[in-house]
Amino acid sequence: MAVGLSAPAPEQLCPVPGVRLGTARAGIRKADRRDLLVVALDPGSVAAGAFTRNRFCAAPVLVCREHLEATAAIRALVVNTGNANAGTGERGLSDARATCEALAPLLQVQPRQVLPFSTGVIMEPLPVERVVAGLPACVSDLREDNWLAAAEAIMTTDTLPKAASRKVRIGAAEVSVTGIAKGAGMIHPDMATMLGFVSTDAAVSPAALRSILAYATQRSFNAITVDGDTSTNDSFVLAASGKAAMPVIADERSQGYAPLRDAVTDVSVQLAQAIVRDGEGATKFITIRVEGGAREDECRKVAFAIAHSPLVKTAFFASDPNLGRILAAIGYSGIADLDVAGIQLHLDEVRVASNGGRDPSYREEDGQRVMRRSEITVRVVLGRGERSATVWTCDLSHEYVTINAEYRT
């Protein structure tokens, strides 16, 4: 199932000058499916990355961090599906390095200019020889208009490819921002997507690129949850080829910083929402907006407590306005001095609760009417201040259990 999600048409995805993509069928786990992607970045490109905070992070994540610390002048990404190369110890690390070393000469770059990514089953050795054997086919397939095939190549339990694209004017130049992502389960903040990659032909300094990455990540991939599990492999990379005819965006005060930041954030939010819309077993897309907090982090706490509650999620699945479950989740979200008497709860246009209990105007049939919708906004007003946060999630269905009980079969 997938809520309001459709595959993007290839012509909706603007090519990004200086960024070429190539895929192959390497037979990593299953025969005859695209499971290997190479992204080649022209000389002069810079990249920045955000990664999982899971302490058991995968070998490729460790290698990505190492390479990005050494240089922002990244020239290639290589992504395999079918195997996460996580929980694989020393061997996993040398497999991830070997992948970079095999790709580098094919593109005439240094191994440390290659970022490796893996997604799939955890704690099984990476079949590195199949990855390496598939690289030449990827390289000969490299094209600027290959975004949709790239989005397909990184799918695992995803039902549809995820890609988004924007054009944005910066001074006299019109630059492209195009991205792809994958992920449907093991989705939780601190890098919710398994993999996300957004690129632009804008000219940006490494420092400005890192600042834009952090801004966009917090508002997109770190604001979604499917099941509360933080993956070992979550990675989000933003790359800029610098091909557009424009002055370099040096820092946050540069002209062009804000429009580029907003375009990247917009593409990232679309990709992040696509992950939730394609959440394992999802039948509903839920926006949780928490307002009136004293701090943004407490708004996020409340939003994620609601988003993670299996009881709330099954009630959405059943279209059952058992809305006390939302109040219960607000109550245990961890705000020690929360005064429940000041709280309001709205479901779309219906006011459900106020002053710590059911609103006098609330009628069960109103709640029922909203719960039947496939897209619902839960709005909580804490009455403690001016800060807010928004989180997106999906419901918990029979299909989620089926998918995750049978993932490896």
Next chain:
Amino acid sequence: MAVGLSAPAPEQLCPVPGVRLGTARAGIRKADRRDLLVVALDPGSVAAGAFTRNRFCAAPVLVCREHLEATAAIRALVVNTGNANAGTGERGLSDARATCEALAPLLQVQPRQVLPFSTGVIMEPLPVERVVAGLPACVSDLREDNWLAAAEAIMTTDTLPKAASRKVRIGAAEVSVTGIAKGAGMIHPDMATMLGFVSTDAAVSPAALRSILAYATQRSFNAITVDGDTSTNDSFVLAASGKAAMPVIADERSQGYAPLRDAVTDVSVQLAQAIVRDGEGATKFITIRVEGGAREDECRKVAFAIAHSPLVKTAFFASDPNLGRILAAIGYSGIADLDVAGIQLHLDEVRVASNGGRDPSYREEDGQRVMRRSEITVRVVLGRGERSATVWTCDLSHEYVTINAEYRT
């Protein structure tokens, strides 16, 4: 479904001198089912309570706290099912107080000597007139050998009544410790059970009783989780009638303190485990033991991260040794300086992982063999110190989704 759970035989439940129980069919939500319980404590009894830390705690929890602050000389408990009286604001509070005021004259005690409890649907007004109308029937049913009927009267989505009993010798006296509990969903630490009540005829001071309650709670009801939802109504009350012929246990240094504490803990652990065994949709009973931690709380963090992961829980349901999911949960449990290279993971007698990756001796068929069992112990060794913690949980099945999607229908 219920893992290894069977209804206790009435003769296994020792009556506790000075503690009488009576039930009634009050028609609170459904006709013709026991839904109201009164427990009467003889003069001289003392009680202590531990309650949910959910900020949206139910009205009866607020009243219980207030009454226990006023006096330890509690004389009665009154419990209704079918309605939680939570998220009900000011009216909920006055309904809970009205229940105590109605019971008090029937037992010739003060209203503040009555503790009220409610469990069931949240955010609907308590039909207090039906509760009050059912009280005389409860009072005329009061008997010391009525524990099993009491356990049945407090069930909601429970499939079987939960009760446990012990005799313990303290000096020359043999005292009884008997308890009941209910709960199958919305189960999470910080008072995991919806309701637990354990009583003894031992003679104990209020201070010693509170100390025993805290000790037992941490090792029983606060060490279980079904779905990670902390209820609005969780309550655990320990009462001592003082009828046994023995010197009063004044404090932790008194003779008799340790054996009574251990007997109460033992009964509480049995009740807590019965809740997990009867977890909504549970097909497996999972013990998670985390050893080698620097502090007990970090062991608990790791154990609960594993216990709450929907991916781990569905893998148990499927008997699928997709054990990297357990490593992933350890990795995101929140220990910032965790060195994964020092971690070992065992599943019953099988060593699965060591040194941050799959153990060289591990074979998939060994993992598969253990995963097919209905009772499984996950043992994690952190290699950071000498502390440990144990948590009990169950798997996540289709039946969980069905139960919670259809709870109110």
